Every structure is written in structure tokens, then in C-alpha cells.
Amino acid sequence: MSIRNIRDDEGVIGDDRDVARVIDLLETGTSIVLVGPLGSGKSHFLRQVINRLSTTEGEPLVLRSIGPHASVPHGALTASRDPRAARLRDGQPEETERPIVIIDDAQELDPASVAAVVRAVYSAHATALFGLTVTREGSTRPVDGSPDAAQMATDLWLRGLAERIDLAALTPRDADLLLDLFAAPELDAMTRAAIVALADGSRMLLRELAAEAGHALRHGRDPIDAMRDSSPNGRLSDALAAHVAQLTAVERSTLATLGRVPGISRADAARFLPTGALDSLVNARLVHDDATPTHRLTANAALAHEVERRMGADAVAPLLDGAIRRMFAPSSEWWCPPLAILAARSWLQESPLGPGYDSVAPQTRAKASLEAARRANDEGEPAEAIAHASLGLRDDDDALLLLEHAFARAAQGGTIDVDALIERLSRTPVDAATLLRCVRVVGLAGPTNADALDAAVDRVATLGCPDARGSAELEMMRADILGARMDWRSAVTIAEAVFAQQSNSTSLRVRAAGLAGLGHACLGAVSKAQTWFLRAHRTAGERGGITPITTVERLRIACNEIVAGAVAGTDLGPVLARLGGEVDAAARQGDAESAATAGLVLSCAYAVTGEPDRAARELDAAVRRARPPAAADMVPLAQIAVAHSLALFDHAEEARQLLDRMDHAAFDGLPTLEHARLVAETYVFTALGQPAEALDAARSAATASETAPALQARDLFQMVALGDGDDALPRMQRMAATSEAPATQRLSAAAEALSDHDGFDPDLVAAMRRATTWGDNGTARGIRIARETSATSATPRDSMAADSDLELTRREREIAMLVGEGLGNREIAERLYLSVRTVESHVYQARAKLGAASRGELGRTVAPRGGASQKAHTVRGL
Structure with a gap:
């Protein structure tokens, strides 16, 4: 943890707030204008400055806006009991005194008091620290208070008589540090991420959200649910209310409305909500845009809930009611799934939102019921899905509604007539999405093993699907099943073919590339695995800020x-x-x-x-x-x-x-999971001091992984460590001689070191841990780095050179620099006393990390700025 980021002796976190520097400026007679939005920690920072001055330099003169005094001329100075305040008010400061005056929220003081302090600064009779609250970025609403008072303080800076310090809104990195200080240590990472997201840059909100999350966890509630639906009139509710008070009435109404239709597309939202308010809320990060082509919008749930509570549910109902009626109009060609789901739920609850069930055309209300049933099934609410599907099926035995009804029943553990369902779906052509939905339903209806899933795909494949993407989706499912069977060579072959088909959806091609990468890794082909993961990232890369998955x-x-x-x-x-x-x-x-x-x-x-x-x-x-x-x-x-x-x-x-x-039934017929369980059991039995059981599990694992060399290397290592190395050790050594997987080589070396021990070694678990845990992977470090950099606007390629030192190991960077000098792999190997295969592996890893398309691009990426790489070429050319 950097000293620059957190100063324990001052209780201040953030690179933009340095108590010692502020005090140095004040002591040398430099006034300061400290500027920050609500929740930026300005008041806390000022308290730290006051406390430090009080203990080292004497009490500063602190002025505050106190209720009615804010509208009374010289009210703040008169209300102070400090005699120096009266002398400032009367314009008669003592010649020998030059007090340090600190004013929090100077814009709320009466202008006459501020003017008196400013005059004292101009005449060198006082040094002042003005705290000013400004609007948050993206807000169009002015800050409450006196613009004259704020302007007088700002003019000091504009005229060069004061230094301005701007306090940024809470950064993700500082949020993590603050959570480390006062959040419950048992909070999971998703809860911490939710706190940061809901806090919306406010330190005040972060503190109250963390307290609410910790309280909820201690009382058996999900912290995320508790933060989004806080109790009224509590500390969190009041903090949320103060935060949303910075928004205009239109922004508040828009935010509350979006809170009722999560995931609505931006185009649909713009049909009934003001586009200016939408843009303002997205820019202020109060509404999340998922950056997919449809731009699905999700409001900050905690703030949206608080706005609706303060405004009343009736405030947003007219907007939603009008939009739903427009959508359901006979002449309308507009369809918005989130609004349709709202309407369907209102029919079940008989609440007055949109037209009544009987006043909507049967085909339209069936379509709305289908949207609601699908959403309920996807959210794991089968009972609600059955209710929506049953309501929609009153008019017609719609095949898609029957499919959702079957989905929900299967999810509840009920039985469904698969033959009847397939027969009903076969009467009309189905699209690719329906095909996949049907596979899931048929799979849920039977045992969850590879054979049953394969049979489900075969049955669904008989349905008529004019969309070629449907066949490709089924092929991808077959590849997944083959991977589950540990037949990685066949799985990789299918996945690569799916990826090669350019007409397939981006989502499908990315999934195919990811499966190919995993498959090649299991087969021990590290360079191919990294190439396929690189292809997955490139295919999923943003285009003009839009992500396709x-x-x-x-x-x-x-x-x-x-x-x-x-x-x-x-x-x-x-x-x-x-x-x-x-x-x-x-x-x-x-x-x-x-x-x-x-x-x-x-x-x-x-x-x-x-x-x-x-x-x-x-x-x-x-x-x-x-x-x-x-x-x-x-x-x-x-x-x-x-x-x-x-x-x-x-x-x-x-x-x-x-x-x-x-549930051990989940492993039946799924060799990949069964193998992973056997590996885990090997370590468990070893740690419990049951070597015979551990060795049995290791042998079974090695048998199961014969089709996946990289996986088997670990299994053979376990056998050697447990005393069965006569056959396992030579096999490992042969694998290590030809494998490019670093794990295989490390495990082989570790196996040789363990092969001579006799009997059960009580320190065996520690030795196995050292051999099988790949060090220097710093999970928490990686996650925090991503949060810090995700707030910037730089593209991955723009930030590539800046981040290369962070991402590359010392050896990878050394080799990449030599690549930049124009050396070939064999030359690098000779210079560094490495094998050519090891150099090749490092080059592939470095390219994959940095997204370098070629060796030349890798060299340019890591080259020092100023043309050092070109200079090296020139020197070699001479």
C-alpha cells in the first residue's frame, strides 16, 4: 500500500489531498480555495487540517454557516465567539496578528462575512482556506447558496492571491483503500464492487453503504439487496437523498423511471424519456450503459429507489403508463421488452399500469406474457414464469409459451413430455435462440451428463431452423459436451471450425475461441492456447466504444x-x-x-x-x-x-x-468434473494423512486425464509424490522433454526432487503446494489495477506500452527487448543460455499479454521511448 495513497497519521486517503502541504501553504501566508463536489471528503479533509493546526500552530479561526445567520449580514462572524472574528467584521485586525481562517462551504455563508475575510486576505491581515462545494461532473443543477460568496472566494484564486486545490470525486483505487479501512472484512468482492458502483464517487455514500452492507451481512441478508433497498429515514437514506438533491427535477424523474425498467435499450428509453436527461445521467455514471450495440441502460438502483421513495410511486407511473399504451396501440410497430414485462406483471397483480389485459389484442398480450416468462426463467423464478406463461396460454397454445412453461416446470424438478414439446415446436420454423432454449429445457428434463446433453442436442436438431446460426450454435454445444468428456482434440476441432465461419455471431465466435484456448491448454499446446485467447479478445474488442458481447x-x-x-x-x-x-x-x-x-x-x-x-x-x-x-x-x-x-x-x-x-450426481457422465474432483480429493486425503486413499484418487485421475497431457502431468506428479513413481516419473520426464507447458516442466523437476523419499512425509502437502501453485499472480493486485485504469479513456492499445512493465515478467520483457533489436529466437536462446522452445514460449506469452499481432509489434511495444530500438538497429548495422 503506497504512502502516497494513504496517510494513517492524517486519516486522509487520496493523492489529491495532502494535509502537510496545505498547512505549509497556510503557514507561509498562501490562501487556498479548496473545491470539491458533495461527498468528495472536503469537510473531512478540512477537519484534519484544523486538527493539525490546533496541535501544532495554534487554533485557527473556523467560520460556519449557522441556520438563520446565513441570511444576516456578518452573521457568521457575529456568531463566532472568537474575538478575532469580531475584529475582522469591524475591519480592525491587530497589526501583529494574521489568523488562519478556515471556512467550510463558503458558498453558504452570508456574503458580508466572506467579503470581510477576503478584505483581510487582500490587506495581508489574514490567510484563508475557503472550502467550496461545486456541482458534480455532469450535473446541470446549480449548488445551493450564495453565488456572490462563492465568486468572491474564487476571485482570490483568479487574481493570483490564493492557490486552488480541486478534490476529485472518489476514484476506484481510493475507494478500495477506504473500504479496507472501515468496511467489514468479510465482505465479498462483488459486494465491495457494488458499494463502489452505488457510491457514485461519493466518500460519504461509500461510508454509509459499507455500514449498511456490513449490518445486512451480520443479520443474514444479502448486502447488495440491502444497499439497493435501504430502510427509509436511516443514515443511508439521508445520504442518498442529499446526493440526488444535486439533480434537476427532470433528471430525478428520469432516474426513478429507469429504475423500474432495468436493461431497457437507449433507443427505447428515448421514446418516452428526455434524451438530455438520459445523456446527463449516463455521463454522470448514475446510469450504466452496457456498451453493447443496443446500449442497455441500468440505473443506480440505490439512488433510483431513493428518488422514487421521495417523489412517490405516482410520480413515475404516468410516464410508464403512457409508454406502455403507446407500445400496445394497434398502429404501433414499437416493441420494448422491459415495458412489456411491466405490463405483464401488472396483469398478474391487477395494478393500474398500462391498458388492462382484456383491452389488449390476444396476440400482443401473449407476446408480453412470453417476455415476462422468459425473464422470470432467466432470473431463476420458475413460479412466476409459470404464472405468466399460463396467463398467455389462455388464448392459444403458443409454442414458445409452452416452451417457457416446460422450462419452468423442469427447473422446479417436475416432469415434462419432451416428445410432445418437440412435436409442437416442429410445426413452425424456429430461430437459433429458440433452438438453444429448447436444448436447455430438454437437458433440464433429464440427467445432467454428457450423454443426456448429447441426446438433447440430437433431438432438438430435428427441428426446422432456417437460420444457419442455429446449426452453428448446436455445433458449439457439441464442442462443449466433448470438452466435458475430456475429448479435447475433437472439441478444439469443432470450436475452431465454428470460429472460422465469419457469418456466425460475434458472441458465438468468441465462445468458440475461448473453448479452443482452454482445449489447447489442456492438450499442452500453450502457444496455440494463447493465440486462441488472443483471437477471442480481438473478436470481442470494442469498435468505436461498442462491445459486441x-x-x-x-x-x-x-x-x-x-x-x-x-x-x-x-x-x-x-x-x-x-x-x-x-x-x-x-x-x-x-x-x-x-x-x-x-x-x-x-x-x-x-x-x-x-x-x-x-x-x-x-x-x-x-x-x-x-x-x-x-x-x-x-x-x-x-x-x-x-x-x-x-x-x-x-x-x-x-x-x-x-x-x-x-451433489455427486452432478459428476456422473461428466469426466472433466469427475477428474477435477479426483484431483481435489488427492490433496484432501494427503492433507488428512490418508496416503492410500490419496494415491487411489491420483491413479484414477491419471487414468481419466490420458487425453489431456497438461492435466495428466499434475496427476503423475501426485503419484510420484505419494510414492508411486516407478512408471509415473519416466512418463513425466518424457512429457517435459517435449512439452511447452511451463507447468509440465516445473512438475517434472519437482517430481524428481520428491522421488527419493520413503514413506509418508508429513511435509508433503507443503511440497505439493510449492510445486503446483504458480506464484507471482497477485489476484488482488490485478483486480485493483483494472479498477484504476478502467476509469481512463485510453484504449488497450493506447495503454499497452505504459502497462507493459506491469504485465510482463522480467524474463519476458528481456526477451521482448531482444526481439525489438531484431534477434531471432535461436540468437536469443544462445545469448541467454535458454532452449529455443523456452524462448518461443516467452515470446508467445508476451504477445498474448500485450495483444501484439506480430514479433515486430511486440518489439515496438516494449521499446524505450525516443527510438532506442531504432538506435540498436543502427548500431548493429554499423
Whole structure:
């Protein structure tokens, strides 16, 4: 933690606020105008200055606006009991005194008091520190108070008689530091990210949100839910009210309305909300734009809820009612899913929002019921989905409504007639999205194993789908199933073919590239894995600020990359740095799927980087938030990863309990999960002092991983460590001789070191931990770095050179510099006494981290500024 960022002796956090410097300026007679928006910590900073002056230099003269005195000339000076205030008021300061005057919220003082202090500054009879509250960035509402008083203080700076210090709104980095100081230590990372998102740059809000989150956690509530729906008239409610008071009436109304329709597209919102207010709220980050092509908008839930509570529900109802009626008009061609869902819910609740059920055309109300049923199913609310689907099915046995009804029943554990459902869907052509939906329903209706999923895909493939993307989606599902079966070669072949088809959706191609990257890592082809992950990032890259895939999709790709790095033993720094930005985006979107997915990915990240306590905390929070079917497929993997980490780091009993609590039926017919469980059990049994059981698990794991060399390397290492190295050790040595995976080489060397021990070594777990935990991956460091840099406007390529020192290891940077000098791999290998294969691996890793398309671009990226690389070429040419 940098001393520049946090000064414990002053209780001040932030590079833009230095108490010692302010005091030095005041002591040397330099007045100061301290400027910051509400919640920027200005008053706290001033209190620190006052406290320091009071203990070292004598009491400063502190002036405050006190109720009625704000409108009385010289009211603030008269109200002060300090005799120096009276002398300033009367214009008769003593010649020998030059008091330091400190005024918080100078714009709220009566102008006459401010004028008296300003005159004293001009005549060198006083040194002043004026605190001024200004509007937050993006707000069009003026700050309350006297503009004359504020202008007089500002004029001192404009005339060169005072120095101006601007306090920035809360930065993500400083928010993390503040949370470290006063947030409950047991808060999970998603809750911390939600606090930062909801605080909207305000230190005051951050403090109250953290207190609310800690209170909720101690009383068994989800902290995120508690912060978004705080109790009225509490500390948090009052802080929120003060924050939204800075908005105009139109902005407040717009914010509250958006709070009722989360995920509405910007185009749809602009049909019934003022575009100026929308832009203002997005620019002020009070409304999150997901940056997808549809620009889905999500309001800051805590602020929107507070606005609606203060305004009253009736304040936003007319806007929503009018919009829904426009959409349902017979001549309308406009359709907005969030508004349709509101209407469908009002029909169930018989609330007066939009036209009544009977006054809407049957086809239109069935369409609205379908939107609502889909949303309920996606949010893990099957009972609500059944209610919406049943209402829509009153008029017609619509095939898509029947599909959602079946989805909900299957999610509840009920039985469905799959044959009848497929037969009904076969009567009309279906699109790609419906095809995938049907696969999920058929899969839910049967056992969750690879064979059942394969059969579900085969059955759904018989449906007529004129959209070629439907076939591609099914092919991608087959690739996923093959990966689950540990048939990574076949999975990679299909995924690469899906990616190569340019007509496929960007989302599908990114998923294909991510699966190919994971598959190649399991096969031990590190350079190919990194190439495919690089392709995934490029395909998903922003175009003019627009990202073609969702936050959940980016999180899933990150999970693949984390698992691949753990398998191959490559540096996780770049993906962990990106992960922080995705967690922040998930917190701003606020939906349950994003929150659960982010938490599960974080639990895996902390697990593979050797932070089991944090991994377990993230897992517990994510599982509580996960509402099947959303993110349900990721839960077993995260549980196994956390159990694995707990066992390696002296929490064997907790690891055993976690594995025992898992639904073991979930592993049937899913060799990838079964293998991961066996690996975790090996470490658990070893840590519990049960070497025979550990060795049985290791042998079974090695048998299961025969089709995945990089995975098998770890299994063989476990066998050697547990005393069964006669066959395993030579196999490892042969693998290490030909493998480019750093993990395989490290494990082979560690196995040789352990191969001579006799009997069970009580320190074996520590040795296994050292051999299988890839160090210097700093999860927390990566996440915080991403939060700090995500607030900037630089593109990844713009910031590439600046971040290269951070992302590259010492060896990678050394090799990249030599690449920039024009050396080939063999020349580099000879100079650094490395193998050519090792150099190739480092070059690929460096290119993947920096997004360099070629060796030449890698060299240019790491070259020192000022043309050092060109100079090297010139020298060599001479």
C-alpha cells in the first residue's frame, strides 16, 4: 500500500489531498480555495487540517454557516465567539496578528462575512482556506447558496492571491483503500464492487453503504439487496437523498423511471424519456450503459429507489403508463421488452399500469406474457414464469409459451413430455435462440451428463431452423459436451471450425475461441492456447466504444483463461487485470446472473492463486446469489477449485466438507468434473494423512486425464509424490522433454526432487503446494489495477506500452527487448543460455499479454521511448 495513497497519521486517503502541504501553504501566508463536489471528503479533509493546526500552530479561526445567520449580514462572524472574528467584521485586525481562517462551504455563508475575510486576505491581515462545494461532473443543477460568496472566494484564486486545490470525486483505487479501512472484512468482492458502483464517487455514500452492507451481512441478508433497498429515514437514506438533491427535477424523474425498467435499450428509453436527461445521467455514471450495440441502460438502483421513495410511486407511473399504451396501440410497430414485462406483471397483480389485459389484442398480450416468462426463467423464478406463461396460454397454445412453461416446470424438478414439446415446436420454423432454449429445457428434463446433453442436442436438431446460426450454435454445444468428456482434440476441432465461419455471431465466435484456448491448454499446446485467447479478445474488442458481447460472456471467457493458465502454469496477470473491470461492470448492471457469474469466476481466480480464504468467501456469496439455471453450470467447477485450494493451504477439513456437500450426481457422465474432483480429493486425503486413499484418487485421475497431457502431468506428479513413481516419473520426464507447458516442466523437476523419499512425509502437502501453485499472480493486485485504469479513456492499445512493465515478467520483457533489436529466437536462446522452445514460449506469452499481432509489434511495444530500438538497429548495422 503506497504512502502516497494513504496517510494513517492524517486519516486522509487520496493523492489529491495532502494535509502537510496545505498547512505549509497556510503557514507561509498562501490562501487556498479548496473545491470539491458533495461527498468528495472536503469537510473531512478540512477537519484534519484544523486538527493539525490546533496541535501544532495554534487554533485557527473556523467560520460556519449557522441556520438563520446565513441570511444576516456578518452573521457568521457575529456568531463566532472568537474575538478575532469580531475584529475582522469591524475591519480592525491587530497589526501583529494574521489568523488562519478556515471556512467550510463558503458558498453558504452570508456574503458580508466572506467579503470581510477576503478584505483581510487582500490587506495581508489574514490567510484563508475557503472550502467550496461545486456541482458534480455532469450535473446541470446549480449548488445551493450564495453565488456572490462563492465568486468572491474564487476571485482570490483568479487574481493570483490564493492557490486552488480541486478534490476529485472518489476514484476506484481510493475507494478500495477506504473500504479496507472501515468496511467489514468479510465482505465479498462483488459486494465491495457494488458499494463502489452505488457510491457514485461519493466518500460519504461509500461510508454509509459499507455500514449498511456490513449490518445486512451480520443479520443474514444479502448486502447488495440491502444497499439497493435501504430502510427509509436511516443514515443511508439521508445520504442518498442529499446526493440526488444535486439533480434537476427532470433528471430525478428520469432516474426513478429507469429504475423500474432495468436493461431497457437507449433507443427505447428515448421514446418516452428526455434524451438530455438520459445523456446527463449516463455521463454522470448514475446510469450504466452496457456498451453493447443496443446500449442497455441500468440505473443506480440505490439512488433510483431513493428518488422514487421521495417523489412517490405516482410520480413515475404516468410516464410508464403512457409508454406502455403507446407500445400496445394497434398502429404501433414499437416493441420494448422491459415495458412489456411491466405490463405483464401488472396483469398478474391487477395494478393500474398500462391498458388492462382484456383491452389488449390476444396476440400482443401473449407476446408480453412470453417476455415476462422468459425473464422470470432467466432470473431463476420458475413460479412466476409459470404464472405468466399460463396467463398467455389462455388464448392459444403458443409454442414458445409452452416452451417457457416446460422450462419452468423442469427447473422446479417436475416432469415434462419432451416428445410432445418437440412435436409442437416442429410445426413452425424456429430461430437459433429458440433452438438453444429448447436444448436447455430438454437437458433440464433429464440427467445432467454428457450423454443426456448429447441426446438433447440430437433431438432438438430435428427441428426446422432456417437460420444457419442455429446449426452453428448446436455445433458449439457439441464442442462443449466433448470438452466435458475430456475429448479435447475433437472439441478444439469443432470450436475452431465454428470460429472460422465469419457469418456466425460475434458472441458465438468468441465462445468458440475461448473453448479452443482452454482445449489447447489442456492438450499442452500453450502457444496455440494463447493465440486462441488472443483471437477471442480481438473478436470481442470494442469498435468505436461498442462491445459486441455481454459482461457475462466476457466473464465466462475469463474463467476459461484462468483455468487454462492454472493448467498450463502460465502467468495469470493479464486476465486478472481484466477481471477487475468485468466485476465492476457486473456490479453496475446489477442483475443476478452477472453478480453470480462474477463471484464464481472470482472464487476460481483466488483459488488458483493461493488465496483459499478469499476464494471460499467469494464462493459462498456467489452460491447464495446464483439462481438456477443462470450460472448453475459454473458452481461445481468453482466448488472443486476452492476445495482444492483449501486442502493445499492447511484447511483440509473444510475442503473435505465442501466436497461432501456437493451433489455427486452432478459428476456422473461428466469426466472433466469427475477428474477435477479426483484431483481435489488427492490433496484432501494427503492433507488428512490418508496416503492410500490419496494415491487411489491420483491413479484414477491419471487414468481419466490420458487425453489431456497438461492435466495428466499434475496427476503423475501426485503419484510420484505419494510414492508411486516407478512408471509415473519416466512418463513425466518424457512429457517435459517435449512439452511447452511451463507447468509440465516445473512438475517434472519437482517430481524428481520428491522421488527419493520413503514413506509418508508429513511435509508433503507443503511440497505439493510449492510445486503446483504458480506464484507471482497477485489476484488482488490485478483486480485493483483494472479498477484504476478502467476509469481512463485510453484504449488497450493506447495503454499497452505504459502497462507493459506491469504485465510482463522480467524474463519476458528481456526477451521482448531482444526481439525489438531484431534477434531471432535461436540468437536469443544462445545469448541467454535458454532452449529455443523456452524462448518461443516467452515470446508467445508476451504477445498474448500485450495483444501484439506480430514479433515486430511486440518489439515496438516494449521499446524505450525516443527510438532506442531504432538506435540498436543502427548500431548493429554499423
